[in-house]
Amino acid sequence: MIRILLVARNAGLQALVEKAIQTDGEVQLVGLATSGAEAIKMATKLKPDLIVVGLRLEDPHSANVIKDIMIETPAPVVMIAHDAGPDLGNLSVQALASGALAVIAAPAESSNHLDEASTRQFLSTLKAMSQVKVVRRWRERLSPRRRPSSVASGPISIVGIAASTGGPTALLSILRNIPSDFPAPILVVQHISPGFIEGLAAALGAALPLDVKVATDGDPLTPGTVYLASDGLQLGLASRTKLRVADAPPVNGFRPSATYLFDSIARVFGSESLAVVLTGMGNDGTKGLHAIRKAHGKTIAQDELSSVVFGMPKAAIDSGFVDLVLPLEGIARELIRLTSSRRSTPPHAELLNAGDLYRRGCDDHGKENR
Secondary structure, eight states: OEEEEEEOSOHHHHHHHHHHHTTOTTEEEEEEESSHHHHHHHHHHHOOSEEEEEOOTTOTTHHHHHHHHHHHSOOOEEEEESOOSHHHHHHHHHHHHHTOSEEEEOOOEETTEEOHHHHHHHHHHHHHHHTOOOOOOSSOOOOSSOOOSOOOOOOOOEEEEEEOTTHHHHHHHHHTTSOTTOSSOEEEEEOOOTTOHHHHHHHHHHHOSSEEEEOOTTOBOOTTEEEEOOTTSEEEESSSSBEEEEOOOOBTTBSSOHHHHHHHHHHHHGGGEEEEEOSOSSOTTHHHHHHHHHTTOEEEEEOTTTOSSOHHHHHHHHTTOOSEEEOHHHHHHHHHHHTGGGGGSOTTHHHHOOSHHHHHHHHHHOSOOO
């Protein structure tokens, strides 16, 4: 039985979560708190398997509850929200930075009846998050899994990143150390609840020296820009100069899919590709690493110690297609090192020249994915 403590001030959200939990015999609501102080007392006494905290715009300090919980009585914490949009997205990033494992949408309800599909997804996520081991990390250290600290330097023209649970905080940790003149575009597939990606882009954009945007079909590839995959759409490349955002089928159940992204990057940029797999549940991106490796590109996985959930990095490492296993600060340094040879090139010469370089890419790496 999974024991859950709910922290929510809104009566409507309380009732909705209680109703959803009552539909599953494997989940039990053991307590209801309406304030941060009450939540800490109940968490200390009840020792729940999971703490679920409501995230609402009218309560902008709700993210602070997580920080207090993680200091006083660390436990897996998930934030739930009724709404979406940029403002709530900003709050969600604060919550994740404070230690929440994920921000998920509350189950949908119509005419006082729960939507079966969204309720099933909601409960499945709670069960999975309850199994995550929460560890205090006062500072990041190298993982005991020893691997080379760098790979042979070669020209890297594009970076693809895959992330899920814990990803927003990991992205912030890495990208805040990347300079604004970074000579390659960065494409990101971040698994996140529908409606939150715009808010994540706004929050990252405000905190980073890089430009950040949600990708749209036909966007030009620009160095020093971070492109986040849109909700429910696949992110890839139309050519060396343009993005493709398409309503393509899911890959292994994911849309957007990191494997789709990595396959596309490998097909277009070949050995100039770099793929990074960060914290998260599941194995999205692992099959795409094979394509990167086959094209002689480079691959990195986040280490276990700095991962909130080691599922995706572990699957990547176990596949044998990972060149480096690094903590977050090591990933930032390696991105800078691997693209350093591009810094002597005018900012847009490599990516936005549709002439000789584009034709060379076609010759070297086969047909372009137009």
